[in-house]
Structures are given as C-alpha cells and as structure tokens.
Amino acid sequence: MLKRHPLDAVIIGAGVVGAACAHQAARAGLRVAVVDRGPVAGGTTGAGEGNLLVSDKEAGPELDLALLSNGLWRELAADLPREAEYEAKGGLVVAPDETTLTALRGFADRQRAAGAEAVEVAAGELRELEPHLAPGLAGALHYPQDAQVQPAQAAARLLAASGAEVHLGEEVTAVLLDASGAVRGVRTPRRDLLAPAVVNAAGTWGGRIADLAGVHLPVLPRRGFVLVTEPLPRVVRHKVYAADYIADVASGSAALQSSAVVEGTPAGPVLIGATRERVGFDRSLSTEALRRLAAQAAALFPVLAGVRVLRTYHGFRPYLPDHLPAIGADPRRPGLLHACGHEGAGIGLAPATGLLIAAALTGARPPLDPAPFRPDRFARSAPDTPEEQR
Known part of the structure; x- marks a missing residue:
C-alpha cells in the first residue's frame, strides 16, 4: 500500500x-x-530593487520567460496592496553616442520580433520623458512593459x-x-x-x-550595491539606465562592473544601482563600488549631484555561468x-x-x-x- x-x-x-x-x-x-x-x-x-524588466533581456529563452512573467505580474498586481508598490513605470535605456544607439536599435529589433515593445526616442524628445536627464545624449529606447515592485x-x-x-x-x-x-x-x-x-x-x-x-x-554569488537617496519630488519618472548595463548583465567577468540604473519610488527616495562582482559571500563595504555608482548616476541626472545618500545596501545575486x-x-x-x-x-x-x-x-x-x-x-x-x- x-x-x-x-x-x-x-x-x-x-x-x-x-x-x-x-x-x-x-x-x-x-x-x-x-x-x-x-x-x-x-x-x-x-x-533587490524590485526590477520587473523586459528591456535588458536579449531575444531568446530569458526574454520569453520575462514576457510571460510580465503578463503574470500585471494580473497579480490587481491583488497586491499599495505597500507592494507595483508600478508599470516603463524603462528608458539611454545611449551616449550614435554608435551605441545603433547597437541598441539592433538589440531592440530582435526583442520586438520576440514580442517585446520598444519605441525609439530621439535626442530632442528625451526631456519630455525625463526632464532632468543630462544633455547631449544621442537618444534612447523606451520599454513600456518594464515595471517595478517592492520585492x-x-x-x-x-x-x-x-x-x-x-x-x-x-x-x-x-x-x-x-x-x-x-x-x-x-x-x-x-x-x-x-x-x-x-x-x-x-x-x-x-x-x-x-x-x-x-x-x-x-550557483555562485555575485555581489551588488544600491544607493538610497533622501526623499525627493518625482525627479526620475522611469527606470533609467545607461546602455552599458545590458553588457554588464550578460558579462561573466568576476571583476567589479558598474553602470547607472536610476529610478524614483512612490515613497520618494531614488534608488541607484547597479554593480556586479564575484567575491564569494564577502559582505564588506566597497567604497569604490559606491563611488562609481554615485558618479554615474550624477552623470545621467545632474540634479542628483547635490542630493544626500541616506543609506546603502547590498546583496548577492545567484549567478549561473x-x-x-x-x-x-x-x-x-x-x-x-x-x-x-x-x-x-x-x-x-x-x-x-x-x-x-x-x-x-x-x-x-x-x-x-x-x-x-x-x-x-x-x-x-x-x-x-x-x-x-x-
């Protein structure tokens, strides 16, 4: 029996x-x-920051999984309380020059073929989406499916x-x-x-x-740091990051990598990431990682240069090769x-x-x-x- x-x-x-x-x-x-x-x-x-991203996924199995999850999160959001801070804010991937923008276009074309939504934003239109962005950027790709949640x-x-x-x-x-x-x-x-x-x-x-x-x-740990600013008016409307963040995500390097990922929250503070490094479970504070994040965020949003950082936190991403x-x-x-x-x-x-x-x-x-x-x-x-x- x-x-x-x-x-x-x-x-x-x-x-x-x-x-x-x-x-x-x-x-x-x-x-x-x-x-x-x-x-x-x-x-x-x-x-974590609560990223619900389509924008950083290369066309293939992970993007397929992300698109499926994106729809499921929208369904779940109806039952989540306000404290969960689900926000379909969209993502903005910015390019500093024409060469990078051309590469982003190709990346987005492959994503669109898989079902993602990506809309090119010309340099002159960036301020309509993000009034405080730094001048001189070549353009961006807007991903309306990107969202955020309090994890x-x-x-x-x-x-x-x-x-x-x-x-x-x-x-x-x-x-x-x-x-x-x-x-x-x-x-x-x-x-x-x-x-x-x-x-x-x-x-x-x-x-x-x-x-x-x-x-x-x-599975190996990959350490990352986040900066949290003082509460601010909504100076950052979307999840905004530099195009090199995509390369960092796909990299297998064990060395410290950083690329600015900046977003506002409903509660007011701005979250600033993201770093990646494989140092085992070392929990010590990396002043170099924090310095890079602050500098890169201020380069994207000059208005943040004089803003106080109230705290930092870090954790370990579960990395597979x-x-x-x-x-x-x-x-x-x-x-x-x-x-x-x-x-x-x-x-x-x-x-x-x-x-x-x-x-x-x-x-x-x-x-x-x-x-x-x-x-x-x-x-x-x-x-x-x-x-x-x-």
Whole structure:
C-alpha cells in the first residue's frame, strides 16, 4: 500500500521565487510547505530593487520567460496592496553616442520580433520623458512593459496567498532519499518534512542544496550595491539606465562592473544601482563600488549631484555561468526540482518560474519550452576562486 504524504512538495526558500512557486503550486491544487533558514525575503529578494524588466533581456529563452512573467505580474498586481508598490513605470535605456544607439536599435529589433515593445526616442524628445536627464545624449529606447515592485512585500503577499505551511528560521540540513534514491523530503534541526517532491528555490545557496541532494549545480554569488537617496519630488519618472548595463548583465567577468540604473519610488527616495562582482559571500563595504555608482548616476541626472545618500545596501545575486536560471525537474535525482540561478532577474521572472514548477509538479503542459533551463545542463567544474568554494 502506498504511503500518502501530507504534502505534495517542500519548497526550500522564502524569497520571491519560492513564494511564487508556492503560489502557483497552490493554484494548481497542491499542498506545499516552504522552509527557509531566515525570514521571508531575507536573502537576495530583500536586497533587490524590485526590477520587473523586459528591456535588458536579449531575444531568446530569458526574454520569453520575462514576457510571460510580465503578463503574470500585471494580473497579480490587481491583488497586491499599495505597500507592494507595483508600478508599470516603463524603462528608458539611454545611449551616449550614435554608435551605441545603433547597437541598441539592433538589440531592440530582435526583442520586438520576440514580442517585446520598444519605441525609439530621439535626442530632442528625451526631456519630455525625463526632464532632468543630462544633455547631449544621442537618444534612447523606451520599454513600456518594464515595471517595478517592492520585492519583500511582493514575496510576503504571494506566500500568504498560497496558504502554504511556512517554517522560517530552519536551515535544511539534509535532503531525504528513499531506498531507490528518490527524494522523500527534507530535514531541519526541528523536523522532517516529508513529500515526494522538493523544490530548490534557495537563491545563492541553491548550489549547496543541490549538493545535499547529491547533484551538481554551479550557483555562485555575485555581489551588488544600491544607493538610497533622501526623499525627493518625482525627479526620475522611469527606470533609467545607461546602455552599458545590458553588457554588464550578460558579462561573466568576476571583476567589479558598474553602470547607472536610476529610478524614483512612490515613497520618494531614488534608488541607484547597479554593480556586479564575484567575491564569494564577502559582505564588506566597497567604497569604490559606491563611488562609481554615485558618479554615474550624477552623470545621467545632474540634479542628483547635490542630493544626500541616506543609506546603502547590498546583496548577492545567484549567478549561473550561462546567465539562465535552472528551472524544472532534475533527471539525476527523481523528485528534485530547481528554481534558482536567476541572478538579478529573479523578482521579474518569479511568476513564470512558479508556473513552470507547478507544471512540472503536476505533469501539466508547460507554458513555454523548459529545455533551455534544464538543471543538468552544466558539466561539473571547479569553482573559479577559493572564495567561491565557501
């Protein structure tokens, strides 16, 4: 006689991706538990800006996932409270010269062919969209589908709406296996949670959860800083960033990279990002990263040069070498699924990730081809630096 589990799945991670997986699984009629070593949104989600971006995605699997998520976020926004600060503000990618603008046009043409909306803005029209932009820019591409959300609030609301059994402050110490090697649940210092499926939504710790299950997933942390200004009148209307941000997102370099990403918030402060560097889990403050961000933001918006920065924060993006997340069932370990490695795009890609995971759990037809996100696509290799082994 088959033993019936009280749960259909255990989701490891209470960030926005784990919350979205729980939300979509519940909508599919599944009973799930969510377990996290810390609080809701205590990792990458809580350190994010809340980007829901189409604009920075090259045509291909990630853009397809982003477009699906974009529509899902719009649907979810109707049920989110005002505190979640969902705002369909649109994005503006600016070019300093004609050479860069020509490259952006080609990038946007490929995105449009995949279903994204992108409208070229001439230099003389930029001030109509952003009155405080620096003069002398060659032009820009406007992406009306780009949006923003307060990530911690969004994660908390999705998790609450799922009705999942939630266990916070409990680190998963083992992935439990049956005699055949299939997953049968997880162990924490307080309890065993039994289920025929486990979803690894542990963000930057996704590689360690994979190790516990006896499989390899090369998730590495990629550190990033954000500056938060004093509250201001709405001096920045869209999410505005320099075109070199797109190259930084696609880069695999471990060195410090920075490119200005500037946006206002409903509460008043302006958020300024974004840096990227692979330094393991080093949480020390980088004055060089902060200096670069401040200088680049002031170059884009001179009005910010005299504005006070009230605080900074930083976190770690879960990086995978090919810049695509791992989503779906792991054929190397029956019952194990992954939903991690989204790098800086996890908040934007969370709803579609949840939908793919729910389809994999129920055997339903997936909303798009999951093959590019296969968790077993990486050959085993040594970490790049000693710090990344820790």
